[in-house]
Amino acid sequence: MNRYLRELSVAGALGLLLLAMAIFAPGFYQPQPLLSLATREAPTLVVACGMALVILCRQIDISVGSQFSVCGVAAGLMAAAKVPLFLVVPAAIGIGALLGAINGVLIAGLQLPSIVVTLAMMVTLRQGLNLQQQGVFVNLPDGVQWFGLSQLQGQWLVVAIAVLLTVLLGLALRRLTAGRWVYAIGSDAEAARLAGIRPQLGTFLVFVVMGALTGFAAALNLVQAPQVQPLSGSGLELKVIAAVVVGGVAISGGRGNLWGVFVGLLLLAAIAPALIHLRIEAYWEKAIQGTIILLAVVTDSIRGRAPKHPARSH
Amino acid sequence: MKTPFLRFTAVLAALFAVLSPALAADKLMIGLLPKSKGNGYFIACKVGSDKAAKELGVDLLFDGPTDSNAAKQNEIVENWITLGVDVIAVAAENKEGISTALRKAQRQGIKIVTFDADAMPDARSFFVNQATPEGIGYKLMDEAARLLNEEGEFAVITATVTAGNQREWMKHIEERLKKYPKMKMVAVRPSDDLKDKAQSEATALMSANPNLKLIMSICSPAVPGAAEAVKQAGKAGKVKVIGLGLPSENRRYVHDGVTDSVILWKTEDLGYLTIYAAAALAKGELKPGAKTLKAGTLGTFQITGDNIVLGTPFVFNKANIDQFNF
Numbered sequence: 213m214n215r216y217l218r219e220l221s222v223a224g225a226l227g228l229l230l231l232a233m234a235i236f237a238p239g240f241y242q243p244q245p246l247l248s249l250a251t252r253e254a255p256t257l258v259v260a261c262g263m264a265l266v267i268l269c270r271q272i273d274i275s276v277g278s279q280f281s282v283c284g285v286a287a288g289l290m291a292a293a294k295v296p297l298f299l300v301v302p303a304a305i306g307i308g309a310l311l312g313a314i315n316g317v318l319i320a321g322l323q324l325p326s327i328v329v330t331l332a333m334m335v336t337l338r339q340g341l342n343l344q345q346q347g348v349f350v351n352l353p354d355g356v357q358w359f360g361l362s363q364l365q366g367q368w369l370v371v372a373i374a375v376l377l378t379v380l381l382g383l384a385l386r387r388l389t390a391g392r393w394v395y396a397i398g399s400d401a402e403a404a405r406l407a408g409i410r411p412q413l414g415t416f417l418v419f420v421v422m423g424a425l426t427g428f429a430a431a432l433n434l435v436q437a438p439q440v441q442p443l444s445g446s447g448l449e450l451k452v453i454a455a456v457v458v459g460g461v462a463i464s465g466g467r468g469n470l471w472g473v474f475v476g477l478l479l480l481a482a483i484a485p486a487l488i489h490l491r492i493e494a495y496w497e498k499a500i501q502g503t504i505i506l507l508a509v510v511t512d513s514i515r516g517r518a519p520k521h522p523a524r525s526h
Numbered sequence: 527m528k529t530p531f532l533r534f535t536a537v538l539a540a541l542f543a544v545l546s547p548a549l550a551a552d553k554l555m556i557g558l559l560p561k562s563k564g565n566g567y568f569i570a571c572k573v574g575s576d577k578a579a580k581e582l583g584v585d586l587l588f589d590g591p592t593d594s595n596a597a598k599q600n601e602i603v604e605n606w607i608t609l610g611v612d613v614i615a616v617a618a619e620n621k622e623g624i625s626t627a628l629r630k631a632q633r634q635g636i637k638i639v640t641f642d643a644d645a646m647p648d649a650r651s652f653f654v655n656q657a658t659p660e661g662i663g664y665k666l667m668d669e670a671a672r673l674l675n676e677e678g679e680f681a682v683i684t685a686t687v688t689a690g691n692q693r694e695w696m697k698h699i700e701e702r703l704k705k706y707p708k709m710k711m712v713a714v715r716p717s718d719d720l721k722d723k724a725q726s727e728a729t730a731l732m733s734a735n736p737n738l739k740l741i742m743s744i745c746s747p748a749v750p751g752a753a754e755a756v757k758q759a760g761k762a763g764k765v766k767v768i769g770l771g772l773p774s775e776n777r778r779y780v781h782d783g784v785t786d787s788v789i790l791w792k793t794e795d796l797g798y799l800t801i802y803a804a805a806a807l808a809k810g811e812l813k814p815g816a817k818t819l820k821a822g823t824l825g826t827f828q829i830t831g832d833n834i835v836l837g838t839p840f841v842f843n844k845a846n847i848d849q850f851n852f
Binding site for chain 1: 562565687713714715718720721725726727729730731732733734736747750754755758759760774775778
């Protein structure tokens with residue numbers, strides 16, 4: 213019980229919010245708007261899973277928003293050139309993985325700090341995209357939106373893919389050796405090395421996975437509308453880092469899980485629509501999200517001073 | 527030995543060929559410098575400029591960077607100084623950057639007007655201003671009122687609730703709203719200039735306000751974002767979508783009957799007015815302190831200070847949107 217205290221308290225906060233909505237604004241619970249909102253958050257969930265891996269590894273990647281835009285525009289241009297979707301989606305994943313690999317080589321190979329490398333990556337990719345695209349939307353041909361399915365089918369499919377991916381990654385993180393590597397590298401890279409784990413290789417691969425997931429998320433975003441905005445994904449890094457931190461992943465690495473990230477993202481994503489239903493002014497939205505993140509970090513630091521539960525270090 | 531000499535003669539001959547008609551006929555030569563010459567927005571400007579140039583009998587040079595490149599704009603100004611154009615009309619990519627080159631041109635006796643995006647006030651005589659905040663705010667509100675028969679709830683999506691131009695437009699929208707007592711603004715929501723966020727906001731706005739009749743977006747990415755939300759909610763026609771945006775980003779939704787009107791100035795007219803202002807300035811008909819300017823078939827325009835105001839924004843809708851490709 214104590215082990216999942218953090219995840220449970222976030223879930224509790226989400227439960228309270230949902231309960232408050234049921235009492236004060238029951239109009240919040242309408243199937244179509246909720247499904248549309250969930251579909252919009254599905255790509256964010258996929259990126260948040262990748263970010264969780266990166267932070268568990270005691271690294272950070274603030275270039276995901278720019279990667280997302282680059283993958284989205286590249287995939288959009290391909291789709292606009294009538295490349296079939298079953299090739300566009302892997303291509304987006306490939307481009308993302310490649311960008312992640314560049315980050316990975318610089319961070320794991322040259323041992324450069326990830327915040328600096330990914331900051332440079334973020335700016336370079338964003339400006340490169342601005343130069344290339346001039347902010348012009350990419351218009352997509354018919355049949356790309358919802359993979360050519362009906363809107364309802366497409367929305368469920370996008371949500372199902374994102375949730376399934378989260379579950380699979382969550383299980384892999386717990387059950388597979390590679391998953392334990394991530395925790396070990398993030399907890400203590402030197403100890404991990406002595407235990408026969410290769411921290412550099414592990415870190416590199418985590419960045420590649422991060423990029424690939426971002427590319428896939430961009431593809432899941434592509435199929436949601438008949439056009440792509442080159443700016444899409446800007447600010448995504450803050451959104452996913454917030455979800456990961458609120459979800460109980462320690463920013464110092466080695467502790468946390470994807471269930472918490474999932475609940476953390478739901479909590480943060482629910483705030484904007486909840487405020488609209490409660491008729492609270494937009495000024496409060498970021499303040500409330502900020503407070504939640506601050507609470508999360510403060511409780512982390514308090515817990516960090518307490519002796520660690522042995523089971524948590526895997 | 528021979529080749530450089532030949533090349534020199536060829537260049538000289540070419541230069542002469544370019545210059546002689548201008549010299550011989552004593553025709554005005556106007557250089558029109560867009561931010562980016564491949565951009566549909568400026569190509570539409572040029573269509574209007576060409577028309578005005580033909581009416582006025584002036585020579586029009588049109589050149590600009592292929593991308594939005596401030597340094598390349600300076601280069602073109604330098605070239606035009608050498609060429610001895612009479613007027614340069616420029617949409618400044620970088621306000622400070624271009625001004626040095628423009629001041630140099632002014633010292634050579636070349637007149638400067640700016641359009642679309644202004645340079646420093648001392649580096650040009652007049653700015654052809656496409657729209658005032660009041661013009662935009664009033665037009666948006668009037669169009670919303672027209673579509674709703676002056677009655678019903680509507681919501682606004684902005685870029686951010688704190689951005690300067692957005693606040694300015696909001697101020698004028700709210701001012702105009704007083705004219706329509708049966709209309710009610712139920713919410714103002716930010717989109718961070720993101721189409722996808724605007725879509726989420728619009729979705730929640732509709733579910734929280736069952737009587738919502740219209741969504742007005744005052745930043746361009748939010749117009750298609752709101753339209754997609756309305757489409758997904760199956761409320762096309764029941765919840766109307768209008769906003770400030772580009773025809774190309776909204777064409778599909780306008781044709782599908784989701785978006786009713788997209789508001790922007792008519793870029794063709796902006797180009798037309800710019801050339802009339804440039805020619806009047808060169809001929810000495812347009813002097814500092816002037817209050818009006820006559821521009822051919824478009825009629826007379828007001829001048830506020832050193833701003834020649836294009837006036838009421840233009841409404842793009844199903845009937846005319848296909849004529850515009852920016």
